Amino acid sequence: MVSLISLLVFHSLFINRLCHATDTITYNKFLREGETIVSDGGTYALGFFSPGISKLSYIGIWYNKIPEKTVVWVANRNNPMKDSSMGVLKINEDGNLAIFNGNEADPVWSTKVSVPMSDNTSSTLIYKLLNTGNLVLRDENKEDILWQSFDYPTNTRLPGMKLGWNLKSGLNWSLTSWKSRDGPSTGDFTYNFDPTGAPEFFIKKGLRKLWRSGPWNGLAKTLHSSTYYYTFVNNPDEISIIANSYNTSVLSRFYLDELGIARRLNWIEDTQTWSNIWSAPDDTTDTITQDKFLRDGDGIVSNGGNFALGFFSPGNSQKRYIGIWFNKVSLRTVVWVANRDNPINNSSSGVFKINHSGNLAIFDGNSSNPVRSTNISISITEKTNSSTMFYKLLDSGNLVLFDGNKGDFLWQSFHYPTDTQLPGMKLGLSLKSGLNWSLTSWKSPDDPSTGEFSYSLTRMEAPEMVLKRRHKRFGEQDHGMGKHGMVSPTCRAVTSSITVL
Numbered sequence: 001m002v003s004l005i006s007l008l009v010f011h012s013l014f015i016n017r018l019c020h021a022t023d024t025i026t027y028n029k030f031l032r033e034g035e036t037i038v039s040d041g042g043t044y045a046l047g048f049f050s051p052g053i054s055k056l057s058y059i060g061i062w063y064n065k066i067p068e069k070t071v072v073w074v075a076n077r078n079n080p081m082k083d084s085s086m087g088v089l090k091i092n093e094d095g096n097l098a099i100f101n102g103n104e105a106d107p108v109w110s111t112k113v114s115v116p117m118s119d120n121t122s123s124t125l126i127y128k129l130l131n132t133g134n135l136v137l138r139d140e141n142k143e144d145i146l147w148q149s150f151d152y153p154t155n156t157r158l159p160g161m162k163l164g165w166n167l168k169s170g171l172n173w174s175l176t177s178w179k180s181r182d183g184p185s186t187g188d189f190t191y192n193f194d195p196t197g198a199p200e201f202f203i204k205k206g207l208r209k210l211w212r213s214g215p216w217n218g219l220a221k222t223l224h225s226s227t228y229y230y231t232f233v234n235n236p237d238e239i240s241i242i243a244n245s246y247n248t249s250v251l252s253r254f255y256l257d258e259l260g261i262a263r264r265l266n267w268i269e270d271t272q273t274w275s276n277i278w279s280a281p282d283d284t285t286d287t288i289t290q291d292k293f294l295r296d297g298d299g300i301v302s303n304g305g306n307f308a309l310g311f312f313s314p315g316n317s318q319k320r321y322i323g324i325w326f327n328k329v330s331l332r333t334v335v336w337v338a339n340r341d342n343p344i345n346n347s348s349s350g351v352f353k354i355n356h357s358g359n360l361a362i363f364d365g366n367s368s369n370p371v372r373s374t375n376i377s378i379s380i381t382e383k384t385n386s387s388t389m390f391y392k393l394l395d396s397g398n399l400v401l402f403d404g405n406k407g408d409f410l411w412q413s414f415h416y417p418t419d420t421q422l423p424g425m426k427l428g429l430s431l432k433s434g435l436n437w438s439l440t441s442w443k444s445p446d447d448p449s450t451g452e453f454s455y456s457l458t459r460m461e462a463p464e465m466v467l468k469r470r471h472k473r474f475g476e477q478d479h480g481m482g483k484h485g486m487v488s489p490t491c492r493a494v495t496s497s498i499t500v501l
Helices: 002-021
Strands: 024-026 036-038 044-049 058-063 071-074 087-091 097-101 125-129 135-139 145-148 162-166 175-180 183-194 200-205 208-212 228-234 238-245 252-256 262-268 273-280 299-301 307-312 321-326 334-337 350-354 360-364 389-393 399-403 409-412 439-444 447-457 465-469 472-476
Touching (some): 044 125, 162 183, 175 252, 183 238, 183 252, 350 389
Antiparallel strands (some): 024 125, 087 097, 125 135, 135 145, 175 183, 183 200, 200 208, 228 238, 252 262, 262 273, 307 321, 350 360, 389 399, 399 409, 439 447, 447 465, 465 472
16 A cells, blocks of 8 residues: 555656646746746747856746757846756746745846735746747736736847837837857847837947938838738837748747847758848948957958958868958868967857957957957057957958048058968068068968968069078069969969068
8 A cells, every 4th residue: 555655656746747848837836957848839948058158057948949959038147046956936925937046035036027916816827938939927817918028038039029119118128139158148239129200220239329220111121021021019008010920830030149240040940050041230241340259150251252251270170260261262262361370279269359459359268368469559549449440351352450530551461461462462571661571381281370481572682582491592483372382373463673661
């Protein structure tokens, strides 16, 4: 008899554990680390998670059927838990959903909604994860929604979610970027709907407007209307725009990334990847500004599309470099390398950005010291500061630093060639600055570091181009140089005089 009772108790506990896979949290049911609830259609899941390499723990909603965890909403983005094993998500005495850290009396996070309570209300309150990705609070005996996560978006808008203003409650339905890929706390960028005048969307950093959609005219000209249909609501209670998907079987999300880029992506089942179908500001522009930096996988493209700049690994190398290459050639052909002698070993940690002094610098992870920098002396004044400077990749393949107030070149990659001379690039000597515009070979096809061969203009009575190996004359040439000291027939530009700046 005792054995039978024990078996029944075990069976009851086992069944109760399985119930955690339902879509609902009730007053008598709570979630701990490792447990989730899943929407009725299986599209979304809710539970504890730690983003990237972070050890902090959050409650979030993510796509349930995608192998790479893609989080679309975070409850406690600014109040993480350091020890997820102690975390509990449950309905507290006042009907609010709350996250508790161990036995602490005060919650880490709560829905903070005023719930009309009666003697029986607490037992009929439920939090339900819908197959839209919306977590809603309602009374089982009523249809009214008392609270919903769609009213408190983080960095992602899902189909059916509003962006705009609730004029009755004062809620601002807007997106705010994550602080970093591994940190969902409130970031620097916002994407919101401004209803004043002609309504339009803005991306801002603080109060500074970085991008505007243009006035709403009933058509979403910047978005793909063949995939989505839009509802514009303007009444005494709210002013908002709702984007809905024509095909609910296609997973789609719109999010504001940590760099301030708004992106709309669709999940491609065949390739098991997200496909970027729209972004703003266009992240394939030719410019790097103070507010935009590049991570591994990002890049810029010259205005005419001839050249691209980004991170790359040559040949079989695992090391990462910043380089410029021909954009329209299928075989990547690199023409300039920024950090040829200072590679990055971790492909996920590289950052290319303008630092506080206005220099373009490559950083490895969270290190405060750059791996490589343009290292030029820039006079920072009230009229010339780092916020007015930008780096632009020209269609000649030249990366240049502009002063936005003057239009002058303060620095250019053409003054620091590696192994390739492009049309318009000088080879010679600057007698004013001491710069030696010369070519130096790669060490090997897999290693762009400084090699043995150089191709330079000599200062003699009759200046000539000389090919050297380890500073020893190897032969006179009238061509550019390949990676092994061989002449490259594509680089045939000879300077017959020393240029003085």
